[in-house]
Amino acid sequence: MSARDHTRSDKLFAEASGLMPxxxxxxxxxxxxxxxxxxxxxxxxxxxxTDVDGNQYxxxxxxxxxxxxxxxHPEIVRAVADAAARGTSFGTPSELEVEMARTVVGMIPNxxxxxFVSSGTEAGMSAARLARGAxxxxxxxxxxxxxxxxxxxxxxxxxxxxxxxxxxxxxxxxDGATADxxxxxxxxxxxxxxxxxxxxxxxAAILVEPVAANMGLVVxxxxxxxxxRAIADEIGALxxxxxVITGFRLAAGGAQERFQVRADIVLxxxxxxxxxxxxxxxxxxxxxxxxxxxxxxxxxxxxxxxxVAMAAGLTNLQMIQADPGIYDRVQERAxxxxxxxxxxxxxxxxxxxxxxxxxxxAGFFFSEDEIINYSQAAATSEETYAKFFRGMLERGVYLPPxxxxxxxxxxxxxxxxxDHIVHAAADVFATLR
Ligand code: KE4
Numbered sequence: 455m456s457a458r459d460h461t462r463s464d465k466l467f468a469e470a471s472g473l474m475p476x477x478x479x480x481x482x483x484x485x486x487x488x489x490x491x492x493x494x495x496x497x498x499x500x501x502x503x504t505d506v507d508g509n510q511y512x513x514x515x516x517x518x519x520x521x522x523x524x525x526x527h528p529e530i531v532r533a534v535a536d537a538a539a540r541g542t543s544f545g546t547p548s549e550l551e552v553e554m555a556r557t558v559v560g561m562i563p564n565x566x567x568x569x570f571v572s573s574g575t576e577a578g579m580s581a582a583r584l585a586r587g588a589x590x591x592x593x594x595x596x597x598x599x600x601x602x603x604x605x606x607x608x609x610x611x612x613x614x615x616x617x618x619x620x621x622x623x624x625x626x627x628x629d630g631a632t633a634d635x636x637x638x639x640x641x642x643x644x645x646x647x648x649x650x651x652x653x654x655x656x657x658a659a660i661l662v663e664p665v666a667a668n669m670g671l672v673v674x675x676x677x678x679x680x681x682x683r684a685i686a687d688e689i690g691a692l693x694x695x696x697x698v699i700t701g702f703r704l705a706a707g708g709a710q711e712r713f714q715v716r717a718d719i720v721l722x723x724x725x726x727x728x729x730x731x732x733x734x735x736x737x738x739x740x741x742x743x744x745x746x747x748x749x750x751x752x753x754x755x756x757x758x759x760x761x762v763a764m765a766a767g768l769t770n771l772q773m774i775q776a777d778p779g780i781y782d783r784v785q786e787r788a789x790x791x792x793x794x795x796x797x798x799x800x801x802x803x804x805x806x807x808x809x810x811x812x813x814x815x816a817g818f819f820f821s822e823d824e825i826i827n828y829s830q831a832a833a834t835s836e837e838t839y840a841k842f843f844r845g846m847l848e849r850g851v852y853l854p855p856x857x858x859x860x861x862x863x864x865x866x867x868x869x870x871x872x873d874h875i876v877h878a879a880a881d882v883f884a885t886l887r
Contacts, residue, residue, distance in 0.1 A: 458848060462506040463493040470494075482615040485855045487836060488843040492855075498525030500866035503852065511852035512871050514816075516862040518854075519667075519699050520724040522780070522814060523773060524866025530728050530769050537765035543757060550764040557771050558736060562701070562720055563710045567742030569735045570759040574698035574723030575603025577733035578661070580745075580753045581719050582607055584735065585659035585692045587751040588744050593657040595650060595691070597640040599669030599828025599858070602661055602696050602721070606631035613668030613828065618856040640666050641674060641826045643681040654689035659719070661694040664709030667860035668699075669828040671810055671817020679715040686718075692741075698723035698733070699860070704813035705781055706774055712813065728770030730763035780865055784814035787872065788863040792816050794876030802883035805838060816861040831858065838886060845882030851875050 470477035476484045478492065485492045493505040501524055503513045513525070523530070537550065551570065558568045571577050582594055582605065594607060601614035606627045609616065616624070623632075636657075638645045650657055660682055666672040686693040695717035701708040702725040710717055719741065722734040735742070735753075746752045757763070774780060788811035795818055799807035808825055809818035819825045820838045839857040846853050851874070854861065 458509045459507045460491070460493060460505075460509070464491060466494045466506065467491050480615070482618055482854075482856055482859070487618045487857075488840040488855045490840075490844055490847070490855070500524040500526070501864070501868070501871050509850075511847065511850050512867075512875060513852050514861040514863070514875070515852060515854050515859075516864055517729055518724065519703065519860070519862040520727060520729050521862075521866075522702065522725050522770065522784070522864045524864050525729075527773075529773060530766050533765040533769040534730070534762055537762045540761070542762055543760050545756065548759070548761045548764065550761050550768060551759040554759075554764045554768045554771075557768060557775075558722070558726070558734060561706050561771060561775070562722070562736050563707045564716045564738075565720060565736035566739040567737060569742060569745055569753060570764075571733040571735070571753075571755050572731040572757050572760070572763070573603065573733045574696075574721065575605055575733070576755065577698065577721040577723060577735050578602035578608050578696060579605035581694050581721055581735050582659070582661070583753065584741065584745065584751055585694065585719065588741055589658045589690070589692065591656050591658035591691070592634040593636055593653055594634060595636045595638065595646070595657055595660045597662055597666070597828075598637050599640060599672070599831060600661070600663045600666055600696070601668035602663075603698075607635050608661070610635045611637045611828075613666070613858055615856070617669060617828070617832065617858040639827045639829060640669070640672060641678055643678065643685070646682065646685055650685070650689055657689055657691040659692040659694045660686050661696060663696045663699065664713060664715070665700050665704065665812055665815065667815060667817070669831045669858050670819055670825065670834075671812075671815055671860040672825055672827065672831065673810055673812055674713070675826060679709075679713050683715050692718040694719040694721065696721045699815070700813070701725060702771070702774060703815060703862075706778065725770060726767050727763055728766035730766040731757070731760070732763045732767045781813060784863050784865060784867075785811065787867050787869070788812070788814060788816040788861075790869065791861070791863065791872045791875060792818070794872060795879055798876055798880040799883050802880060802886075804883050804886045811863075814863045816863055818861075819857065841886060842882055845885060846875075846878055849878035849881060851878050
């Protein structure tokens with residue numbers, strides 16, 4: 455196979471590295487964990503991205519899960535253009551915002567209010583403040599390998615880029631900022647009970663990714679989320695579902711609908727913005743009305759509820775509402791991909807492979823066994839993943855550039871795409887002797 459030409463990407467990366475830290479706007483994009491340099495994308499459509507050297511890839515990252523209907527969907531592009539022509543930002547309330555809020559409150563179970571922000575990080579940061587302010591308590595419990603954005607208090611044993619780059623504890627995050635953050639292994643209710651026992655009356659919130667997707671894809675054990683709900687109720691803490699990834703991806707109502715477990719606060723991002731910057735915190739009126747201006751807990755943002763972003767997000771959510779069958783389709787596609795990868799790995803018999811799929815999420819580890827927490831995920835080979843990543847990229851398949859991420863399957867991915875990916879994987883598995 456002839457190596458792909460990356461001349462323009464390499465030139466751009468060299469210039470970018472002299473202008474932006476690591477040449478990127480977000481660390482995980484630097485490909486540092488997969489022993490390569492990033493390509494620079496020129497355009498994208500549906501399941502495919504095209505780099506500045508004309509190389510095309512089937513995109514299994516889909517802007518880190520923001521695109522359920524694929525790149526440059528015509529309805530979203532049109533909505534964005536129409537909104538932008540009426541003004542790109544007002545800094546005032548708009549009717550679009552009200553329509554978007556009505557839609558989110560209508561789709562997400564157990565919520566009456568929503569506050570829009572511009573990223574998942576802002577959602578996580580604001581939710582931590584709300585939980586502490588509303589309960590008068592200080593402790594936050596999160597799970598090793600889960601990632602809730604890069605707010606100081608939540609950057610403790612985080613997943614995604616923090617785990618990818620092996621950053622133990624981020625310099626600049628003071629001991630004071632994390633003194634009240636407690637961590638436990640995911641999928642271990644006994645550890646939660648024993649860890650919170652000494653200060654059960656001080657825990658403001660238990661924050662969890664209902665399906666963990668920042669340590670690779672790790673699905674909750676049966677009863678795990680119900681157990682967290684029960685513990686939160688027992689100790690008087692709020693249960694926060696970080697659904698920045700799972701929201702609108704597992705079901706129209708997200709993980710609460712999928713698992714029938716109620717959260718007190720739901721964080722949203724990615725799909726909610728249809729590829730534009732939108733995050734959100736949703737919950738009861740009693741809780742959310744404690745945000746300024748109705749309550750004392752300050753939270754703000756210049757571009758929160760931005761009309762162009764609202765137009766993209768609203769169109770995306772309306773497309774979901776008009777097409778309830780999408781979740782069966784994307785889950786079947788994800789499962790088909792996982793079955794194909796497992797069969798290809800079994801046939802090659804060179805590396806062990808564990809893989810899973812739920813909703814529009816898929817994931818795999820080079821492991822004989824099921825992976826149920828971060829310690830197990832971190833024990834898998836970074837080098838094997840890097841070799842697999844590079845081999846797949848050369849065969850036109852763009853996987854997440856880290857084993858601590860998930861594959862994002864959307865409506866633009868077809869069975870033909872799955873066939874191509876599985877055939878490429880079979881080729882690469884054979885090289886991993
Ligand atoms: P953002 O601030 O990146 O919009 O969202 C933070 C966040 C919060 N919660 C969850 C569950 C998330 O997955 C994320 C961000 N996801 C990563 C990828 N796993 C973003 C990619 C990046 O950092 O560039």
